[in-house]
Amino acid sequence: MxxxxxxxxxxxxxxxxxxxxxxxxxxxxxxxxxxxxxxxxxxxxxxxxxxxxxxxxxxxxxxxxxxxxxxxxxxxxxxxxxxxxxxxxxxxIMYGKDRLKKPLIRKNGKLVESSWDEALDLIASKYEKILKEDGSDAVAMFGSGQWTIFEGYAAVKFMKAGLGFVAKNGVGSNHIDPNARMCMASAVAAFMRTFQSDEPMGSYEDIEHADTFFTWGANMAEMHPVLFSRIMDTKLKNPDKVKIVDLGTQFTRVSQEADLFLGFEPQTDLAIANYFANYIIQNKLYDEEFVKENVVFKKGTTNIGYGLKDGGADIPKNAGAMTPITFEEYKKFVSKYTKKYVSKLSGVDEDKLEEAAKLISDPKRNVVSYWTMGFNQHTRGTWINHLVYNIHLLTGKISKPGNGPFSLTGQPSACGTAREVGTFVHRLPADMVVKNPEHRKIAAEIWKIPVEKINPKPGLHTIEMFRAIDNGKIKLLWVQVANPFQTLPNLNRYTKAAKEKDVFIIVSDVYPTKSTEVADVVLPSSMWVEKEGAYGNAERRTQHWNKIVDSPGEAMPEIWQMREVAKRLKVGNKTVADIIYNYPEETFYRDLWEEYRSFSLGRGKDLAPYDVLRKEHGVVWPYVLKDKKENGHYDFAPVWNKVKNTKSNAVSVKWRYNADYDPYAAKFLEEHKDKKTKIAFYKAKKNNYRATILAVPYEPPAEKPDKEYPFWLCTGRMLEHWHTGTMTMRVPELRRAVPRAVVNINPEDAKRLGIKRGDKVRVTSRRGSVEFYADINGRSVPNKGNVFIPFFDESRLVNKITLDQYDPISKEPDYKKCAVKIEKV
CATH class of the missing domain: 3.30.200.210 (Phosphorylase Kinase; domain 1)
Structure with missing residues (x-):
């Protein structure tokens, strides 16, 4: 081989x-x-x-x-x-030989070509039958952080508003969740619980202002290489001053460039973060005035389960509860996390722990913390996000140039579409939620529908959605721009259910995938610049593009597909499309955007107007307009000259909550003159406009290695391929570079097992086995006792052996920790 x-x-x-x-x-x-x-x-x-x-x-x-x-x-x-x-x-990426060009319908067990009318009529008839017989709780949609913002908003209206006009229970379906649930839901949960507003407060410009970078479970050199190149540029300009600290369970290309690498036992990042907080307090390195002005302390519920039982039966009802405590109580809580205790638990040398603690707490250093799936795909993912916020809040290293916690995202519009639009089962646009009556009222007014049509009960999140297929509760599933039957953990269960249960599955995609293999109808979709679109990235930058080229064959955009189904769902002498997509054809995208944008205005989430987006090369929100007449809500003119980098009438905010850069913060401080710092967490109304520092402990993972299954398995991505390889495996150069997934094994473990580079090995968990070729001393070297396997290869489905455990708060699966054994074939 x-x-x-x-x-x-x-x-x-x-x-x-x-x-x-x-x-x-x-x-x-x-x-x-x-x-x-x-x-x-x-x-x-x-x-x-x-x-x-x-x-x-x-x-x-x-x-x-x-x-x-x-x-x-x-x-x-x-x-x-x-x-x-x-x-x-x-x-x-758009021109693979097997590009889908015509609709397909499964007949006699095989997918055969059909016309659009036949496929759409069949889909509409299934919706109508199931909605009238079983209600809106029997239908679901699995979407994507790759949806354009237009598509995500149209999908939210289709599910949460439109279907309520047809369903026998008279409300829409909240069973709509994006694949972003599986990659950054923990970040969302912690942002909302800490600041009561989602998404990072800083920008990529922090890289040029910082001198200390902590990467927590983030192989930025391969997953976010352009950003890491900026970090390296900053370091090369000042190599003696700039430091990189990498924490992880494998030695990556980031580790190679780092000044300090902390290779820890999986799950013990919780303990390490608590040690840093303890070090800061014990050495009086916290910013006393900042903490007094801007922070409240709370304690989280413990022993909250792992989501292993259907319906979350092992999760206590108060899993997300937080109880107020004092600073002294928090100080006592973290005092347990001494250097000696954490070193023994994590396997990291005491001197390395202390060196890292000194760097992150040094008042003279500008510190940015970056993390991705190593934190988020974690059975305590919400907690570990909280624990990094704790460090930055204690030190006051937040919302300032070169200082802040920064959760990176893995998909082009996980922020812009999944988070901002609210394509999750519990959300509405602009951080609003379906459970809140006032939020439902706002949505109903914007959508011009009766508020009773919006279902107040959150839907089934991703794992429970697919379990509901297995349990016969979901009768129809529409998958768009995603490939769940390659990415779901414990994949064998859900693939078997899709094939054997009474569920009608629609898949909209551009290429054949593992998901189209189980579909009853496959709809060929337009891709990327074959349609108008916009994405929102991790630094809150919204970027628009026009349709540039035509789609091949009969492929059509997902928005068109949803509109056509909605046109076939009758509501008296109207259709669902007449109610939710009633925009003139010639201004469809502009009107859709401006309607969606109206959710954001005046809420510190302000999006730029459509015409501005078309012109600019990306616009960061909040995009704040000076005058009340133009803004529609607040008059910022009285504080305008106090804010840096303002244009004549508008500003894109690079550092949220900082009155020097954010007109909302400047306005808040103008109204609260007793505040002594320039930081104002103006969205955190429930905490008297203070961010939350949360006391939560280290808790072990759901499954640990034992005598029979002695290795930790971690899955993830690599530089040349992306997600399930649907696009990159069809680029000849990238496929030649990395033609297959391999299992990365620590050299000491490989030597002990008699495994050499290129040997075929069988990786087995309690859920199944998959064979891979071994790589030793490759670009990523797992810590001893760990193995790493990327998930892009549909011919070697690593998710057949992963565990469908999830964070009880964020409901995000943990793909980073399960127990396996390795045998040479």
């Missing part, structure tokens, strides 16, 4: 602009205001990368109706013209 030589791959592709030979697409396109044609006749238009949550701006090159090249957009502040290796091959 031949493992790839990555160095040779990079040598042969480094100079490539990834220009593809593409077949022609016909039809009307729309140029952006910034479109330019070069001397080669290539027209360049702005867009945003289709991959991770960094949100790199890209320029898309077309000629004669063909997409021929992509390159980084130097006018986008998120990436400043840089792209990673995946970004340079964007031109090829």
């Amino acid at each position: 031949e493992l790839l030589n990555r160095r040779n791959f990079l040598k042969t592709t480094a100079a490539s602009l990834a220009i593809a030979s593409l077949y022609s697409c016909t039809g009307k396109k729309s140029k952006s205001p910034s479109a330019k044609t070069d001397q080669l006749g290539i027209t360049w238009e702005k867009s945003v990368c289709r991959f991770c949550g960094t949100g790199c701006g890209v320029l898309v090159g077309t000629k004669d109706g063909k997409l021929v090249a992509t390159k980084g957009d130097p006018d986008c502040f998120s990436n400043k013209g840089l792209n990673c290796i995946k970004g340079y091959f964007l031109a090829k």
Whole structure:
């Protein structure tokens, strides 16, 4: 077996602009205001990368109706013209040989081509029958952090508003959840519980202002390479001052560049973070005035379960409860987490723990903490997010240039669509929730529907949604821009249910996947710049693009698909589409956006107008307008001159809650003159406008290695591939670079087992077995007793052996910890 030589791959592709030979697409396109044609006749238009949550701006090159090249957009502040290796091959992701071009219907066990009318009529008839017989609780939608913002908002209206006009129970369905549930729901939960507002307060510009970087379970060099290149640029400019501290369960490319690596036992990051808090307090390194002005202390419920039983039967009802405590009580709580105790628990040397604690608490240092799935995909993911906020709140290193906790996202619009639009089972746009009567009233007024049509009961989150299919409660599932039958943990259970239970499954996608294999109807979708769209990235930057090229065959956008189904659902002499999508065709996207935007105005979530988005190369929210007449809510004119970086009438806020940069904070301090700091957590009304420091302990994981299953398994991504490989495995250069998933094994473990690089091994858990080739001393070297396997390879489904455990608060699955054994085949 031949493992790839990555160095040779990079040598042969480094100079490539990834220009593809593409077949022609016909039809009307729309140029952006910034479109330019070069001397080669290539027209360049702005867009945003289709991959991770960094949100790199890209320029898309077309000629004669063909997409021929992509390159980084130097006018986008998120990436400043840089792209990673995946970004340079964007031109090829759309033109795989097996692109879906016609609807497919399963007949006699096989998917066969059909017309759009036949497929849509069948789908509508299934909706109508199930909604009238079983009600809206019997239908579900599984969406995506890759939905455009337009698509996500249309889906929310379809499910949470439109279906209520047809269902026998008279309310919409909240059984709509994005695949972002599986990657950043823990971050959402902790943001809301700490600040009562979602998403990071800082920006990528923090990188140029910071001198200390903590990466917690974040292999940024491969998962967010453009951002990591900026970190390395900062370090190279001042190598003696700038420090990188990497914490994780494997030695990665970030670890190679780090000044300090803390390789810890899985789950003990909880204990390490509590040790840092204890160190800060014991050494009186906390910012006393900041804490007094801006913080409340609470204690969380403990022993909250792991979501292993259907319906969360092992989770106490008060799992998310928080009880007020004093600073002295918090001090006593963390005092248990001494250097000696945490070293013994985590396996990290005492001197390394103390060195890291000194760096993160040093008043003279600017500190940014970054994390991704290592924190979020965690049975105590909400807790560990809280514990990092605790550190930054204690030290006051937050909402200031170069200082702050920063949760990175993995998908291009996990923030813009899943979080901001509210495509989760419990949410509405702009941080509103279905349980809140006032929020339902606001949504009903904007949507112009009776408030009674909005279901006040949160729906089934992802894991319970698919368990409900197995239990016969969900009768119809529509999957859009996602591949759950490759990504769900304990995959065997859910694939078997999809094939055997009485459930009608619709999948909208661009290529055949493991999910289309279980579908009753497959709808061919338009992809990326084949339709108008917008994404929102991790630094709150919204980026719009126009339709640039046509879709192949009969592929159509998901919005069109939902509208067509809605047109077939009758409500008296009207249709559901007449009620929820009643916008003129010529201004459909503008009107949809401005309606959605109205949720955000005046709430510190203000989005830019449609015409501004079309013109600019990304706009960060809150996008605050100076005058009440233009803004529609608040008059910021009295404090406008106190805010830095304001234009004549608008400002995009780089550092939320900081009165020097955020007009909302400046206005709040103008109204609360007793405040002594420039930081104002103006969204945290329930805590008297203070952020929460939460006392929660280390608790062990649901499943640990034992004599029979002696290894920890961690899954994840790698540089060349993205998610389930649906796009990147169809780019020849990327597929040649990494043609298959391998199991990464620690060299000491491999030697003990007699395993060499390239040997075939069987990885087995209590749920099944999968065979992989072994890699030893590869780019990621797991800590001793750990193995790492990426999940992009549909021919080797690692999720057949993962455990469907989840955080009882955020309901996010833990893909980072289960017990396995390894045998040489």
